[in-house]
Amino acid sequence: MDRKQHIAIFTTASLPWMTGTSVNPLFRAAYLAKDGEKKITLVIPWLSLKDQKLVYPNNTTFGSPSEQESYIRQWLEERIAFIAGFTIRFYPGKFAVDKRSILPVGDISEIILDEEADIAVLEEPEHLTWFHHGKRWKTKFRLVIGIIHTNYLEYVKREKNGQFRAFLLKYVNSWVVSIYCHKVIRLSAATQDYPRSIICNVHGVNPKFLEISKKRFEQQHGSNRAFTKGAYYIGKMVWNKGYGELLKLLRDHQKELAGFEVDLYGNGEDSDQVKEAASKLKLTVRVHPGRDHADPLFHDYKVFLNPSTTDVVCTTTAEALAMGKIVVCANHPSNDFFKQFPNCRMYDDENGFVEVTRRALGEEPVPLTAAQRYELSWEAATERFLSVSELNQVSRTEMEKKSSKGFASVSLNLWKNMEDTSAYFHHLALGFEATRRAFGAIPGSLQPDEEQRKELGLTN
Numbered sequence: 001m002d003r004k005q006h007i008a009i010f011t012t013a014s015l016p017w018m019t020g021t022s023v024n025p026l027f028r029a030a031y032l033a034k035d036g037e038k039k040i041t042l043v044i045p046w047l048s049l050k051d052q053k054l055v056y057p058n059n060t061t062f063g064s065p066s067e068q069e070s071y072i073r074q075w076l077e078e079r080i081a082f083i084a085g086f087t088i089r090f091y092p093g094k095f096a097v098d099k100r101s102i103l104p105v106g107d108i109s110e111i112i113l114d115e116e117a118d119i120a121v122l123e124e125p126e127h128l129t130w131f132h133h134g135k136r137w138k139t140k141f142r143l144v145i146g147i148i149h150t151n152y153l154e155y156v157k158r159e160k161n162g163q164f165r166a167f168l169l170k171y172v173n174s175w176v177v178s179i180y181c182h183k184v185i186r187l188s189a190a191t192q193d194y195p196r197s198i199i200c201n202v203h204g205v206n207p208k209f210l211e212i213s214k215k216r217f218e219q220q221h222g223s224n225r226a227f228t229k230g231a232y233y234i235g236k237m238v239w240n241k242g243y244g245e246l247l248k249l250l251r252d253h254q255k256e257l258a259g260f261e262v263d264l265y266g267n268g269e270d271s272d273q274v275k276e277a278a279s280k281l282k283l284t285v286r287v288h289p290g291r292d293h294a295d296p297l298f299h300d301y302k303v304f305l306n307p308s309t310t311d312v313v314c315t316t317t318a319e320a321l322a323m324g325k326i327v328v329c330a331n332h333p334s335n336d337f338f339k340q341f342p343n344c345r346m347y348d349d350e351n352g353f354v355e356v357t358r359r360a361l362g363e364e365p366v367p368l369t370a371a372q373r374y375e376l377s378w379e380a381a382t383e384r385f386l387s388v389s390e391l392n393q394v395s396r397t398e399m400e401k402k403s404s405k406g407f408a409s410v411s412l413n414l415w416k417n418m419e420d421t422s423a424y425f426h427h428l429a430l431g432f433e434a435t436r437r438a439f440g441a442i443p444g445s446l447q448p449d450e451e452q453r454k455e456l457g458l459t460n
Contacts, residue, residue: 004039006116007032007391008141010091011123013102014044015072016060018292019236020315021149024203025123030076030084031204031382040086043111044072045093045102048451054095055102057267065090065456079206090456092448101127105445105452107134109141119143119391122181124150126173129180131441133430136423137180145389146181147202148191151334154310158240179423185388187313190334201313201337202385204378205322208294213324216299217367227302227325230261230361234293234316235308237268242308245330247277247285249307249353254282256354260361262305266290293319302326303360307353313337322376324368326360328353340375342366 009032011025022044029042046068052061062068069088076084091108095101108128109120117140122128125146129137137144152173156166170192177184177194184197216227235241243264250257260283264274267290278285291297293316304320306329311317313334320327321341329335331346338344343365347353374380429435437443448458 004037005391006039006041006112006118007121008041008043008112008117008119009121009123010043010108010128012045012104012127014068015075016056016058018057021123023206023315024149025121026072026076027080027204027206027378028121028123028202028382028385029086030080030082031378032385033084033086034082034382036085039116041089041112042086043089043091043108045104046090046452046456047093047095047102048455051093051095051102054097079208081207092452092456092458094442094445096442099440103131103442103445104128105442105449106447107132109135109137112140114140117141119145121389122146124148125177125181125184126152129176130172131430131436131439131445132176132180133427133436133446136427138182138423143183143389143391144181146177146184146194148184148186148194148197149312151190151192151310151312153192154190155240175422176426179419179426183389185385188334188336190309190312190332198388200384200388202381202388203313203315203318204381205315205318205376206294207377209319209322210373210377212294212299213322213368213373216324227300227365229263229300229302231303231305231328231357232263232265232298232301233305234265234290234298235306237264237266237271237274237290239270239273240310241266241268242306242310243270243274245307245309246305247274247281249350250281250283250285251277252350253354257283257357260284260357262286263288263301299323302365303328303357305329305357309334318376322368322373324365326363326365328357328360341368341372343368 009025009029011021013019013022015022025042029040032038033040046065047055049061062071072088089111091111092105093102094105096103120137120141122144153166153170156162156169159165173192174194184194185202186194186197186199187201187203189199233242233246237243263286264278265288275287278287302325304325304327306314306317306327308314309330309332311334317327317329317338321338321343326343326345327338328345329338331348335346345356345360347356433446436446
């Protein structure tokens with residue numbers, strides 16, 4: 001009897017942290033498993049209690065992986081209309097305060113048994129492999145697909161010595177992604193380029209947002225006003241997530257935007273500074289704590305403002321379009337996917353922002369067509385993913401031909417030999433604590449500590 005093709009999706013974050021690499025891989029796993037033809041495993045980080053308190057909102061903590069899994073599944077079940085038959089596994093992770101990121105501990109590829117290692121999807125492959133020390137991903141898995149979520153170079157450029165650090169990071173990212181991934185999917189052209197990469201938005205929106213737009217336009221059709229509020233923005237409240245750009249635009253064009261009002265929603269380390277900057281404007285800028293974007297509070301807003309240029313494909317922009325709102329955003333590669341939607345209004349410069357925003361507030365959104373709604377859905381995103389990754393071309397016969405080659409294997413192909421040598425060097429360098437620290441790894445992350453071994457039931 002032929003076994004099902006196994007796809008293991010590894011990601012860098014998990015709920016209740018409401019970040020893109022928690023939510024999108026979760027939906028990807030659910031929709032890939034929907035037809036029952038493939039075996040899907042979602043592999044997510046497990047944090048010890050002290051790190052959970054640093055990362056998860058509202059003092060949410062879990063005493064065991066099974067408790068967190070129950071939370072994740074309940075969250076998903078409230079948002080999809082089918083039973084998602086996939087497995088959830090945990091790998092040991094630690095929170096790096098300086099990077100505001102969860103980093104893997106030990107060889108996380110071991111979470112998947114060798115006999116089931118068909119296809120690996122690495123969500124943020126650079127992030128997952130910067131400090132990897134263990135089996136080479138390309139050796140263990142028949143096919144390794146990396147999905148680039150984050151524009152790391154843009155973030156680093158905004159830090160101290162940013163240009164130099166971004167220059168180094170660009171080559172480190174290219175190095176690890178090339179030696180560990182067969183194929184690379186970039187969500188948009190806003191990311192750095194990679195060898196063997198293709199640009200395709202393989203993300204969809206939570207189905208709840210598409211349901212909201214249906215109700216809104218039913219109200220509009222019934223001669224009721226579908227939208228009774230003006231403009232808003234929602235996002236993590238840090239300067240480089242669009243708040244810096246937005247407040248600068250509002251400050252520099254207060255005269256042209258006289259009478260304009262906007263609500264900002266978010267939590268983050270720059271919240272106090274954002275509130276202070278907003279209070280100095282002559283315009284009415286109200287700053288609120290963060291909320292779920294699907295909250296009924298947002299249903300009545302007509303215009304979503306998003307001047308951010310650090311995103312790769314902004315999830316909240318997609319959600320706003322799915323809810324039937326007008327979106328005002330920069331003409332930037334991160335927004336290319338949204339150009340196909342009539343409610344997406346783009347601007348090229350500051351004067352364009354003023355003009356487009358004023359016009360959007362005076363107009364009504366165009367109802368989404370069935371085809372446009374589908375394009376935003378996870379069904380369409382899953383089709384795009386299967387197409388560009390060419391998973392269906394990985395036959396069962398190929399899956400059974402597991403490579404037994406080790407590092408730096410002899411090869412007639414010069415490039416293959418160079419790549420093997422490069423992978424061996426990375427493996428060797430990241431096997432020493434001193435080298436790991438020099439590269440920026442968390443101290444003691446070569447192997448899980450005793451506490452995490454116990455919590456995850458790992459053997460020594």
